[in-house]
Amino acid sequence: MSAYEMNFDGLVGPTHNYGGLSYGNVASQSNSQALSNPREAARQGLAKMKALMDMGFKQGVLAPQERPAVNVLRSLGFSGSDTEVISRAAREAMPLLVASCSASSMWTANACTVSPSADTADGRVHFTAANLNCKFHRSIEHPTTSRILQAMFASEAHFAHHPALPAVTQFGDEGAANHTRFCRSYGDAGVEFFVYGRSAFDSRYPAPSRYPARQTLEASQAVARLHGLSEQGVVYAQQNPAVIDQGVFHNDVIAVGNAEVLFYHQDAFLDSDRVLAELADKLTRCGGRLQSVCVPRAAVSVQDAVSSYLFNSQLLSRADGSMLLVVPEECRNNASVWNYLQQLISGRGPICEVLVFDLKQSMQNGGGPACLRLRVALNERELAAVNPGVILTAELHATLLAWVEKHYRDRLSEADLADPQLLIECRTALDELTQILKLGSVYPFQMN
Template sequence: MNYTEVNFDGLVGPTHNYAGLSYGNVASKTNANKVANPKKAALQGLEKMLTLSHMGIHQGVLAPNARPDLTTLRALGFSGSDSNVISQAAKAAPQFLKACYSASSMWTANAATISPSSDTGDGKVHFTPANLNNKIHRAIEAKTTGNILKATFADESVFTHHAPLPQHTLFGDEGAANYTRLADSYGHSGLALFVYGEDMNSKVKPQVFPARQTRQASEAIARSHLLDPAQTLYIQQNPNVIDQGVFHNDVIAIGNENVFLFHEQAFYQQKKVIAQIRQNYTGTRPLHLIEVTDADLSVDEAVKSYIFNSQLVSLPNGGMALIAPSECQAIDSVERYLASLRQASNPIDEVIYMDLKQSMQNGGGPACLRLRVALSQNELNAVNPNCLMTDKLYNTLNTWVNKHYRDRLVEADLADPSLMLESQQALDELTQIMNLGSVYDFQKS
């Protein structure tokens, strides 16, 4: 059966701002309180989607969460009209208001963990929205993200949707940013790699920044998705690199089909990890394990450039391309390494640089912006067609962004109820464009 991978990028929401909410994310903290440009952020994201679509790569769009999250603000004791809730929160708890205005759902690599039908015991595609319980501004996403996924992948005969894991520290789950699979091709049974930051039964953990993914969460998802234990590995991230700002595995490693690119400091007991991957990989195509050394790039350079947060995609006519952030060109050692990677004996023969500065300044590169979903042709046919990128949809969303989005947003703007109304009007129109139904709570009030 013919399978393909679809990259579902998160559409940047109209309240994109730099609030510095993500402790452990160097870019987020460094750029806190800068002036944001929501319009440019959304247009940059759409340009990336269109570029991949024109390359012959299947491209989808996931709608953003509704912001501000008035349900959370009301649960925190703010009451009255929606405008009064905003005004009260701005005065009494500005940090909570910033969290409830965050546009972080744009980074759909954290939206969910997806297991393709070629890996699952019942032959269906399984979705588990991430609970993202390490940060309040992300933990509030799970319910709406689940609604959006169900509206995008609605056919229950081929798609299975699970509830997020319990909101408990034991089950910290950050989605596909800590998951990849290695396989002959998208349609063949693959080796599932779950990378975790902390095993609650072990003392091995980072000392400065929190580990966001637990082994216990990864194991629970693998069970729910009916994955073959013989084709599932649990790998611990190196706690030392978490403490250097590598808050997700996709900031230090990236895989696609039979290629796995990673830094030599990426994993705890890395030699053992490499041996396990080689032993468990069952594909007939050669496995390319590409280890980037400290001599090639330091961890600091990897974090600053987000080289490993590039997208590694298979091209329609063979070979692979790395969709890299333009920041990689600003560091000589990174640009040199990517040039040498193209010349080496591996399937990566093209590097394409993209300007995603608005997202990058908040700590999200090309890979953060997309959720990978491997689908058979029958499953692809079952996807909501209004969520699949075409030139027509691109033009429609471009017009929509230019109509509704501000080109300047600072923290003080969050206290203005008019921003809330603008966001609600924009998303109400978006649900009609993408045929999403009532995925947002404000539509029910």
């Protein structure tokens, strides 16, 4: 039976703004308070989706969250009508209002961790929503994320959904941004690669000193148990704490993998030789052969990797077996990174082409091509069971572009977040979107 990898890209929400909320994310912090353009951000994301769809890659859409999150503000003691809640939060605790307006759910690589049916004990595709409890503005996402995922992947015969892990520091879980799967082909059993920043219970593991290590080993182990993964199908690796302190807040800022290929920076992991040997051994037992492409620090520094988001790229398998690397425009604008990429594709390795996209609006908020997408490997029966409303077609792309033009503002500042009209605009847009994507009632305002 044929199997495919689908990329479900997050649709940028109408409150896209530069709140600078993500400590440890250099781009997010450095662009704090800049004027954003939600309409252009959504257009840029849709352009990438459409281009990859036109190239033959299977593409889906993941809806944004309801923002401002008035229900969250109410849980923090702000009362009255929706307008009064927003106005009081703006007067008394503007940082909380900014957090409740974050459009960070566009980073669907953080939505959940996915294990395909070929790897799981019960033969279903498993989803565990990420608790994202390292950052308040992201920790409020998982209830709605779970409802959206269940509306997209509803068949209990094919899909299993798990709630987020306990929202405590010991089980900090950042989803697929710290998870990669290696396999010979998407329908075969593979090796799931979990990368963590620290251990919650074992002080022998070194930790970063400047920025937080968001993913814990214990969270990764819990997800593997929930998904029914075998010991032979899992490898755990620790991020190098020195690169976390340089702004590598997730593994997908320093490494990306696909099929049998791992594309990574020389400084990405602790004990790299052991990690690579274990990956190679376990993938061989699955019938595959690991191909590791190491970018030496002499060619690309960690600083250049972070500023360009070289590794926050999509690594896609083409029909002829070669691979395409999808990178942001910032890679072309960085001389050392661009020189390295030209040498990479001129060689005899598995990566044969680089495709560049302008994603400036999302890049300024701290996420590139890989952050914007959630990868889901599906066989033919599972693909047929996916909600067809979220699978991108030319018609859906045109409809979504028109929807964005109708509902999104072309500029948004922090002061605008206190505008009660923004809440009305967002709810009107999302109510229409759930009909377009055939999701049903997934937002709090639709269930009140």
